[in-house]
Amino acid sequence: MSAADGPGALTLLHTSPVHVPVFDGLRDRHHPGAALRHLVVPGLLERARAEGPAAVTGEIEALLSAAEGGDGPVLCTCSTIGAVAEALGPALGRPVLRVDRPMAAAAVRTGPRIAVLATVESTLAPTLALIREEGAALDRERAGYAAALCPRPHVVPGAWERFEAGDDAGCLALVAAAAEAVTDADVIVLAQVSMAGALERAVTAIPLLASPAVGLAAAVGALRRA
Known part of the structure; x- marks a missing residue:
């Protein structure tokens, strides 16, 4: 420390x-x-x-x-x-x-179809729960929003193994490619801090959010x- x-x-x-x-x-x-x-x-x-x-x-x-x-x-x-x-x-x-709470709040305000990218499975359940929590809060302003909310989780194959091996560039390249492959979402969430570098690498018209x-x-x- x-x-x-x-x-x-x-x-x-x-x-x-x-x-x-x-x-x-x-x-x-x-x-x-x-x-x-x-x-x-x-x-x-x-x-x-x-x-x-x-x-x-x-x-x-x-x-x-x-x-x-x-x-x-x-x-x-x-x-x-x-x-x-x-x-x-x-x-x-x-x-x-x-x-990740401010990122989740921004994501639900962007649109209900939220692609959630992660490099480890253990991140998905907490992130999806957080997005639904923020969606429920927004529902008080926009009635019916929570029912329309549709977060879709994706684990990026091989990315965590690259990260653990110290290959940050390789990890981020896989994350960026996964983000670019998303076509049917209002917003893409990068669920982990370690994925944030993909913001500068991914070329996509869909808003891409990171947490740091x-x-x-x-x-x-x-x-x-x-």
Whole structure:
């Protein structure tokens, strides 16, 4: 864990060290001066994939209870465990945000036919549940929207294996190709932080959404309101 000096820092909970420079870069470009603390725990994703996200609830609670900046906001950057982490906020007495919620909210407002791309199966159920939750919220403004909502999940074959092998370019090329192959959607969602680089590679007329930039913006906003 690397800690930014001074009070008022945002804690980011990651399941891969590769996400640290992504969020530091976004901070430097869009939120200069915002202090970030990174907590990297790869084992959380491994256990969540093997046993289900609920299996890591206690470990996440213990980690965040012991982390520096114990009353400041937390941003969970892993889609698989995001719902579990978010639900711990009241017990921890601090805001816990999931990086993909702002993306999901933007997706449902774009249109009901949502293609959800992921590189691991474990990401799909939490992401689909989040999209339906945001669709239900929008239904209060647009009656009947939830009934029309149609998220369609797709796992990109071979992409996770490339990512695990350190072949980020190969992973993103597969993700970009999968996005370009989608033809019958109002919007395409890239379910994981690690897929965000495909935004710059995919050529498609369909809106393509990723979570890091909008998720960090929401969390920095929570930090400044704290």
